[in-house]
Amino acid sequence: MAGGQERILRGRIRSMQATKKITRAMELIAASRIVKAQQRVQAAVPYSEQITEVVKDLAAAGANSSSPLLAGRSEVKTTCYVVITADRGLCGGYNAGIQRAAEGEVKADVLAGKGYEIIPVGRKAESYFRFRGYRLGQGFAGFSDSPSYADAKAIGQHVVDLYASGEVDRVELVYTRFITPGSQEVVLRPLVPLSREVVQGGDGKAGSDDGTGGDYEFEPDPTIILETLLPRYVEARVYAALLNAAASEHAFRQRAMKSATDNADELIKNLSIVMNRARQDSITTEIMEIVGGAEALGSGKGAGKQVRIVDFGPLSNPLNDDAHDGFLDIRPASALAATAVGVIEPDDLEGEIEGIGPVIGRKLAEVGITTFKQVAQWTAEDAERIGDQLDFRGRIEREDWIGQAKAAHLAKYGEQL
């Protein structure tokens, strides 16, 4: 029924409004976190720039390191992918984009007959790859929206160990680079071994302004410094990636939640229109029902009266035995006409005919007998049948109601029946 539909719609609108409140709150939270995350990205820049400088200067100064982090392997058999995703969903295509990129790389490796290992960072990456049966290394999770340096350090140490132990021959970072709040991109960056251009790009002219060139003093010797420095460098790279990913996550979430809020608005609008229409429909139907019912009732009463009058009228139609239903029988039109339906003024049956008291008078009135004429025109059979039916058998003949009625009619109307 229409009312039920209206209730369902009202429920849907309410739940949509509740959802909208949630998405709106998430949107605002994400928006405020973008700013913070962006500041953290900025704050990390000086350190990574300086550490890069130091690495370059060291390399330029001829630090000769046999560190495995620098020496690329001649044959890359196994690649390790550090896949940085969020811990939570509700951030649009953020996780899906990274997972797709990483999965594509892994599949290419598998096709090429090479090994792979996935280090999932963030719960989403872990569940995604675990569900699909990929080979997973140690996972890291629980800090995707505000990573600390300690988190980066743990990841960095883990991959450096993996690389040093020879389990993997290359480590790549898959993460989302934060460019502006409006644009981010999924990138794949080699992490280990450290790319030659970073290390060798040292211009060696630090301090060259005063002509000292790359003549650094080292304490302890450069090789040891480089070896302690390189893991730090890897950590700094991971940290920068984590911060970028966090900022991107917030940006994605903000966008996703904004469009969710907009969609909720749209849905609420559409549902309200449908609901109002349903409500109007049901009101219209109700009114129609009331009007129709009133009409049916009104016409039904009128017809009933006419039929009753006819029933005990000039006896053109004797009632059958189960006549108590028959009261409402529709009589032939001729019978109706014969009784001259119209204004029938009731006579004082109770006052003029001896034997008709208030009780019998009411009973007779109920079946439509109110005039002397009606009673006077009864035949003997009519009298018996009516007497039977109204439960005053024999009295009609005994008290000669028909004769009394004729006399009363004559007295009142001057007409001999």
Added chain:
Amino acid sequence: MAATMTVEVVSPEEVLYSGEATMVITRTLGGGEIAFQAGHAPFLGALTENHTRVFLTDGSVEDIAVHGGFVEVSNNKVSILSDAAELGSKIDVDRARSAKQRAEERLRHEHDAEAISALGRSHARLRAAGITV
């Protein structure tokens, strides 16, 4: 006025200190304490846990606990890079004390590297906070 140089103490999460100073004292890995003044020759060193002092131009001293890292000196600029460094004014002395006691307790039973570095860190913190150890 003494010649000055630029000093930066940088951790991955923030720039702890950046400004002019007359002298910086820190401690390198295995080399003991070293001081830098304006015009120092280019220098690169790995640092151990230490209490680094930055002597500012107004005569005050900035105390910083540096838990390992690197120092680079070039172009009259001293950069200290550390993955964990704290300003002396922000150090929780009670925490550092209890960390020191825990480390000492452990070292009494066994000689493990982690406890030694923990002890070093707590020492650096306490000294930077102005407490003699």
